[in-house]
Amino acid sequence: MIKLVDVSKHFGSHEALKHVNLEVPTGQKLVIIGPSGSGKSTLIRCINMLEKPSSGQVIVDGVDLTALRAPVAKVRQQVAMVFQQFNLYPHKTVLENITLAPIVVCGVSRDEATESAYKYLDRVGLREKADKYPAQLSGGQQQRVAIARALNMHPKIMLFDEPTSALDPEMIQEVLEVIIDLAHGGITMVVVTHEMGFAKEAADRVIFLDDGLILEDGTPEHFFENPQHDRTKLFLSKILR
Amino acid sequence: MSELLANIGFLQEGPFSVPRWEALFSNFGVLVDGALVTLLVASLGLALALALGTAIGVMSTSQWRVPRAFARGYVEFFQNTPLLIQVFMIYNALPIIYPRLFIPVIAIGIMGVGMYHGAYIAEVVRAGIQSIGRGQLEAAVSQGFSYVGAMRYIIIPQAMRVVLPPLTNQAVNLIKNTSVLAIIAGGDLMYAGDSFAGRFGHYGPTYIMVGLIYFLMCFPLAMLARRLEERTRAA
């Protein structure tokens, strides 16, 4: 479903990703863990080409997005992203946030988009907020709306870049529960997170990124019980006090 | 005392004498006609300036080099040469290059102020777009919006709030700048006033009245700009 071949990314002289190879099969729940600045965001943003790799190939759903004139916008409709800062459209109501792209980009009818929007609002427990504006919601509620917005694209892949890092502690759980619920379905998921509990509970696979390199790659058990590298052990000892 | 009486003579003769005012008011229709031409040129010129300014403002924030360079060139050219030269170019030079081309003077006025203020509005639009956080564009394109679609549905509606006050100021400047038409006999308010004044030498009352009419067109807009600015700051 997702394939990164020898992907490198430079920012000036800084090398944020170093010849990364990664294959994510359909339906897998992949969690990316790593210290700050290790390249987690850069990696996940390469999957939908918000960052263009300096070299290497990104192949999503059989389409090479790094090829000349690749249909990037078309593929992005299938690859929904949830951002750390939610990035809801502040001038649109919750319902409009969720229906805008399906109507304008995908050409779904307004009725159909609205009906499925309510379905996903139910799923994240926010049906009664449909007519509110993002600024009228708490952080946790905004992120759940962002997840509903992503779901209403009926994506094949969902990308989460630290979806709970901007939230007050008491709101983290409500968002994680929604994501864990999604993880029980068949969708392919890539999640950057510092929530180790989430990784243990929802991930099929964990990769540990350090300084632009994948140091660990395996099951959550492998990662937490039997890490191979000293860097990983050091990171885990700091984070799992 | 006699000196004071002598000074009252300014009511009978001199640049602001009563007969001059009377002459102006009995020919007031001339100024009304001119004001209507000015309003026409200003409104169509503003429409052109908004269209150009939005398109070029969007181009100047584009990720591609060619539209960015074009926008930069356009803005620098029109901001750094006098409006008067641009109008003369259209008025004098174009008919030499295309002898069969006939452009009505009013259309020259519309193109002149439209293109000139389009450059300023492009800068206003660019600043407005850049005031919207990067995350908005990223969210939009990650949903499959094209760059132009993201601008249209997500970025520009938000930028609108920021750019409305400076846009209104541009409208005020545009109205005043339509007065360059007077130099190419454009039939606008300035031209109408000036030719009337010149015929009989009624400069004093006419210029005061013409100035007052421009003021009445511009002042409400200037007030509106201030109100919008206060509202934006409050939000």
Ligand SMILES: Nc1ncnc2c1ncn2[C@@H]1O[C@H](COP(=O)(O)OP(=O)(O)OP(=O)(O)O)[C@@H](O)[C@H]1O
């Ligand atoms: N647009 C950019 N310009 C310059 N350098 C960048 C840019 N984006 C990222 N970097 C650098 O690339 C490296 C990797 O950044 P990245 O955001 O991928 O890290 P991260 O693992 O997501 O970190 P965090 O946990 O803090 O979000 C960092 O050193 C960062 O400073």
Ligand SMILES: [Mg+2]
């Ligand atoms: Mg990051």
